[in-house]
């Protein structure tokens with residue numbers, strides 16, 4: 001998952017502290033050294049790490065912590081607090097202008113993912129009822145304008161361009177005029193990637209800024225950036241003045257330390273994160289939730305939101321009953337699968353579960369394509385078989401494998417998985433009972 | 447600073463090319479043209495070859511380096527000067543420099559450990575000696591069991607370029623095509639990135655720019671089919687070097703694997719006579735994730751070399767030390783800008799100098 005190594009190491013380190021009834025200054029120092037290494041390995045900038053460690057150490061060796069009854073817990077809380085504030089506290093949204101159009105300008109290094117991100121952002125805004133216009137100001141990279149057009153077409157969002165022979169400042173200005181004329185209430189300006197030390201090209205951005213006065217200048221940063229992230233962010237911020245950051249490529253097994261560095265050196269919030277190659281893979285960034293995820297505390301809030309957005313309420317009620325009565329069968333399983341697909345990749349969902357830690361996730365190779373096979377297998381069963389999987393013996397398995405174009409092994413595997421799922425569901429429903437006091441929530445998870 | 451440094455090197459190399467060229471034209475009149483052709487070919491394949499350089503190249507390079515040296519090693523020099531003696535504190539400062547250059551915790555600790563051992567066994571007390579020992583260690587880490595040169599000496603050859611999104615695959619292909627073509631090679635490009643919007647157009651524009659044909663299908667089509675077609679075209683047209691672009695999909699390892707292994711199968715089956723280079727492109731700005739990228743791609747591909755791009759920025763690309771030493775993949779080329787001339791052979795010496803320099 002994202003922040004892979006970091007999460008695992010921090011969780012291990014803090015786990016060691018957790019149980020301790022008494023903490024010495026040395027315990028704290030040792031733990032802090034491990035935290036430091038974990039952060040450095042995750043590519044957080046060296047100077048940022050130094051400051052961070054200093055802060056936590058100072059707070060942790062204070063009297064109230066060391067003499068408290070649960071010093072380990074206290075330290076964990078401090079790390080969580082500081083990590084959250086390092087990432088920017090609470091969520092920051094895009095501020096829309098009182099008088100449209102809201103002008104958003106994207107800037108960043110070459111290959112950071114500006115064009116794709118511009119498309120993703122426009123797509124999201126469109127979903128909330130805005131009428132965005134994309135403006136193609138990258139006149140340098142071959143086919144960059146074409147790329148934006150293709151992206152715009154895919155999302156059915158208009159793209160304004162004037163070819164690559166016109167000055168980007170003029171394109172930006174004309175783009176805004178176009179938006180005003182055609183009633184686009186958000187303008188997203190895609191600019192060419194550039195090095196922060198390229199004086200001419202930085203000047204160009206400043207000129208665009210002066211001419212069109214963007215409401216939001218977003219620095220687009222590749223989450224995989226190493227130590228240099230601070231130089232880049234600092235220079236863009238001091239030269240241009242940025243309002244927010246969008247982190248891209250925060251998927252796969254990105255370490256993502258840059259997230260912490262850029263926020264720390266600029267003081268500017270991370271507003272969105274790109275989490276995949278599809279044009280819908282852009283999410284608002286919640287520092288607090290991300291911090292708890294890194295520390296293995298789960299991100300139940302995001303999970304519930306995702307579920308609520310993609311599950312059918314009436315079906316959920318039925319399902320809840322079934323789980324309680326323990327007559328959840330393959331028919332329901334199939335139904336769940338189909339709804340699950342709306343929620344996004346399985347691995348992402350599991351990441352948000354409290355108590356599912358990194359190591360477990362790693363062992364669980366999850367392939368979304370497998371879902372398609374599973375669907376095919378269940379669809380090849382008779383209704384009777386789906387309701388009562390125990391009747392599926394060897395000959396039936398063979399038939400099902402043939403019907404679904406899979407193998408008997410695949411059918412076996414599915415049936416086994418289903419059994420495990422049933423068990424897991426029982427656990428979850430027990431857990432839910434336990435949590436009733438602190439507010440009800442359902443986990444519609446197969 | 448780094449940019450200036452690499453640009454400077456580039457200038458020197460260009461000058462050197464000019465010098466060689468003029469020498470060549472002088473001899474033109476004396477030698478027979480058939481002989482000349484042969485010789486020309488010889489020289490051309492060696493330009494990207496660091497092993498076999500004419501003395502003039504080295505001299506130029508050295509004098510170029512000398513001029514920049516003062517600036518670039520300032521950081522470590524002033525550090526070493528400020529320390530009267532060789533002690534733990536000094537090692538810690540060196541550790542910091544390495545980490546700030548993206549060398550990574552693991553490799554840095556290994557380097558410092560080695561340095562500590564060398565210092566005590568060689569009884570080093572002079573801080574200035576520490577620097578040369580450190581450089582030795584770093585250079586050793588860059589040394590792999592393989593050559594740092596592209597092996598495209600006997601045609602035909604095929605170069606597959608792989609790497610994640612945005613690292614500079616397509617751009618590097620454009621530059622490499624230009625480089626090879628200007629040396630008289632017949633080059634063909636294959637637009638194997640059918641995933642990213644307008645990636646095919648991007649490669650086509652590069653093809654036009656450097657005067658090289660591009661085999662392509664439509665967006666969304668099967669990359670393996672394009673590579674197949676390109677191989678047939680390369681054979682029919684008696685191409686010297688076929689360079690294939692690919693999509694950089696990191697999101698889904700399975701997709702990436704499937705797509706690439708299919709491509710490799712086609713290459714092995716259809717073009718077994720060709721020399722094969724598989725070049726992984728890494729962005730110098732990337733931190734420790736680059737190791738993961740290299741590992742992941744190594745699982746599907748026999749990577750023969752690395753192109754390290756974007757060294758014209760302020761990033762040092764130190765992560766490469768861990769990759770060359772752990773995975774035994776040599777760096778073959780570096781990217782130092784977006785123009786078609788901005789590709790150079792990898793020089794461990796310069797790289798190490800730059801790594802220890804101030805921005």
Ligand SMILES: Nc1nc2c(ncn2[C@@H]2O[C@H](COP(=O)(O)OP(=O)(O)O)[C@@H](O)[C@H]2O)c(=O)[nH]1
Nearest residue numbers: 110111611612613614615616617756781782783
């Ligand atoms: N400054 C700099 N930019 C580069 C270099 N190599 C590539 N780029 C830029 O990086 C961006 C992404 O390159 P591209 O070739 O499209 O990457 P691909 O997705 O791997 O094919 C483009 O804007 C390139 O111009 C380099 O060596 N230096």
Ligand SMILES: [Mg+2]
Nearest residue numbers: 615616639645
């Ligand atoms: Mg490309």
